Amino acid sequence: MTEIRLWNTRTRAKDPLEPTVIPGRVSIYVCGPTVYDRAHLGNARPSVVFDVLNRLLRHTYGDANVTYVRNITDVEDKIIDRAAERGIGIDELTATTEAWYHQDMAALGVLPPDVEPHATAFIPQMIAMIETLVAQGHAYAAEGHVLFAVGSYADYGALSGRSVEDMIAGARVEVAPYKRDPMDFVLWKPSAPDQPGWDSPWGRGRPGWHIECSAMSHAILGDSFDIHGGGIDLQFPHHENEIAQSKCAHPEGAFARIWMHNEMLQVEGKKMSKSLGNFFTVRDLLDRGVPGEVIRFVFLSTHYRKPMDWTEKKRGEAEKRLTAWFRKTDGVEAAKVVPARVLAALADDLNTHLALTEMNSLSAPYLKAAMRLIGLPDAEEVDWFRYVESGGLAVGVNSEAATKIDELLARRSEAKNNRNFAEADRIRDALSEAGVVIKDVPGGSVWEFGMSVDLNKLEALK
Structure with missing residues (x-):
């Protein structure tokens, strides 16, 4: 034992x-x-x-x-x-x-x-x-x-x-x-x-x-x-x-x-605070399209006795590593045992950071077994991964929300072409208020989610 x-x-x-x-x-x-x-x-x-x-x-x-x-x-x-x-x-x-x-x-x-x-x-x-x-x-x-x-x-x-x-x-x-x-x-x-x-x-x-x-x-x-x-x-x-x-x-x-x-948690190197605009509930992140297993992975990437810093960079890195792991283990039968070095890391004061590091070099069956042990789902059960693999949107972007945002950007572009700048600005401001960052580039606009997203605010746009 x-x-x-x-x-x-x-x-x-x-x-x-x-x-x-x-x-x-x-x-x-x-x-x-x-x-x-x-x-x-x-x-x-x-x-x-x-x-x-x-x-x-x-x-x-x-x-x-x-x-x-x-x-x-x-x-x-x-x-x-x-x-x-x-x-x-x-x-x-x-x-x-x-x-x-x-x-x-x-x-x-x-x-x-x-x-x-x-x-x-x-x-x-x-x-x-x-x-x-x-x-x-x-x-x-x-x-x-x-x-x-x-x-x-x-x-x-x-x-x-x-x-x-x-x-x-x-x-x-x-x-x-x-x-x-x-x-x-x-x-x-x-x-x-x-x-x-x-x-x-x-x-x-x-x-x-x-x-x-x-x-x-x-x-x-x-x-x-x-x-x-x-x-x-x-x-x-x-x-x-x-x-x-x-x-x-x-x-x-x-x-x-x-x-x-x-230990305690920070956001982008600062104490989480409503006054700083960096206060997030779990539901806030889920609603803006951050998968639960990505949140879990970010948590486990820091030893529990060290202060944890939630950053957009870590979120992105977690999405990339999980995508790679899901691709590696998709359709593979999990090994019957968890590798000893992963168990040793967890048994040593729950060193999840080391366990994740050790998992990087595992073959697919053993990786899948280790992922199950630390509470990460099988690739076959992950909707966003299946969507990405089928040629859909990037990780963490809800398709319905993305369609809505794309429609609004098209309306904004049409308003600008018709020199209806008041309407274009109204749509831009509403998207910004909802946490959608717009970048005008040659030939149109691109967008991404900011740190705080509330897509319910887009419902007011008619």
Whole structure:
């Protein structure tokens, strides 16, 4: 069996994966989405990273010996605020957003988890855990709230490697008169009549965010499991708080043995931001014709513990390499085994960058087997590749959208020939607003997609 070694944020070393709770069986919990809006590229990265890990674990231990849990946070202040902004019910917002998430992740080749718990289905378990923490002196009630007493857990800060003083200085600590210590965090909070709430020993209210994952992971995986994953932005305070409350509520358990965190994502070398115009959801890219497997390939081309930079250059390179691989493997029967050097790269802290490099030199049957392992589809299943091979448009260009754009450019050319420059400018401006870049060349015009595309804006052109 392949030995898998993973970087453990807690120990700051590559630790061997040695399932100890149930020998030969692996359990993994990954923090999933808070369902209030479309998943942006940064949200998608951990979904893809831990999907590859899930696939590697299943390849190594067998499907029946892996339990992969990824939760849905469907009660949180962001959800309440967004539902109020849109004037819709919270249930409608969360159901719609969750469906979007599933569709978008499926487009990236992400397998569904074995268990997908919803926070609202585990409120009794959360209340029970909070009651235990209060009874043991690790939490206290104050003004309708229940707070975890950080000072009661001596190892607080071990995951992030920072002292409590450093964490206070570097964090946005909520100041509240009912707190005994600035670092104490909320386990339970009161709900207004128009907010979701549940009856509890402390009055009608709702859980704090951190207690949700502790209660769900314990209910499904027990007080000890093998791997806990998520983005590096969750290391503190979310995961630090999870450890504190879980270890205090169930001191007999180890909670998570290995902690894995993927790094953040940038766009063209800059932090993704709406103000910079470089903020993209997964759906934005899919709608502008970027195939899901291309997005996945770009993600996997950077090691998960390094910051990832999404660029148009990388997208183009991914399209070219995938096209070449699909041509090489089209109609070929996959090998029964994955080459050892690809497995070794993945087993060495999920080094997908090295795995992709190793795959370049594989013969077609082994390349196809390796592609399947990392979640890339067979050439026979890829519509855009079949279209390219049949002499269609370039990769990533939806044929219906291309036809519409070509028609508009023809209308623009006709307007210019008739000296109707106002109409020509109107069409040019509408295309530009939709994210279509027009270049006038001798004999006509050519076009390409820019960084941000919304073809729905072309519907206004009559």
